[in-house]
Amino acid sequence: MKRIICIAAVIFCITITHAQDAPAATVEKSVFNVQTGFLGLYANNEYGLSNHIALRTEVGLEPGFTIRPDDSEWSVLPMINLEPRYYYNIEKRAGKGRNVSGNAASFFTVSVRCNPDLVLYSTQEDAKMATFLGFVPKWGIRRNIGQSKFNYEAGIGIGYYTLLGNDKKYYDETEGVALDLHLRIGYRF
Incomplete structure (x- = not known):
């Protein structure tokens, strides 16, 4: 009986010690990133709020296109974005030995995006933007x-x-359905 208790105690201690050796993967405290995509240039920072949640703040420059029957124009517009991100599989990826530095995981978010009525450059004089x-x-x-x-x-x-x-x-439509699709490559500092 004493052997069984001793063996169980040793196994328990080894399990506890091994579990403490591998810390749980969490989002990083702060990640600064510059990114470019098909269209645009962006700088963002993610600030870790909890083990799985980070608050991303982002500013960027994006092109805007307007096509009319008689002419067309393009502009360069600023963009501001705020989004809390929930990284739902960061622990699973780390457990499989994958690189999760810089919050490299899958996420859910709600993007709150604003393009102010400021046109930095336009092919048309006195371009106006809502x-x-x-x-x-x-x-x-x-x-x-x-x-x-x-x-x-x-x-x-x-x-x-x-x-x-x-x-x-x-504008004919002042509200409606927004589709957000982004593909970007970036560098983390």
Whole structure:
């Protein structure tokens, strides 16, 4: 009986010691990233709020296109984005030995995006833009490229947008369905 208790105690101690050797994977406290995609240039920071949740703040420059029957134009517009991200599989990926540095995992988020009525450059003089405000629930992934600080990210979601301000009178639709699809490559500092 004493042998069984001793063996059980040794197994218990080994299990506890081994479990303490492998810390649980969590989101990082702060991750600064620059990214570019098919269209646009972005800088963002993710601040870890809990083991699985990070708050992402982002600013960027994006092109805007307007096509009319008689002419077309393109512009460069600023963008501001705020999104809490829930990284739901970061522990599972770390448990499989995958690289999860820089929050390289799959996530759910609700993107709150604003394009203010500020046109930085346009092919048309006195271009006017209404403030765009969008709310989009999204699913996405971020993965590291090898062991480097380079990463790629993809996300998709469908939500709601509205136009604000006096310049919305120039648009036929001032609210509707917003599709958010992003494919980006970036570098983490």
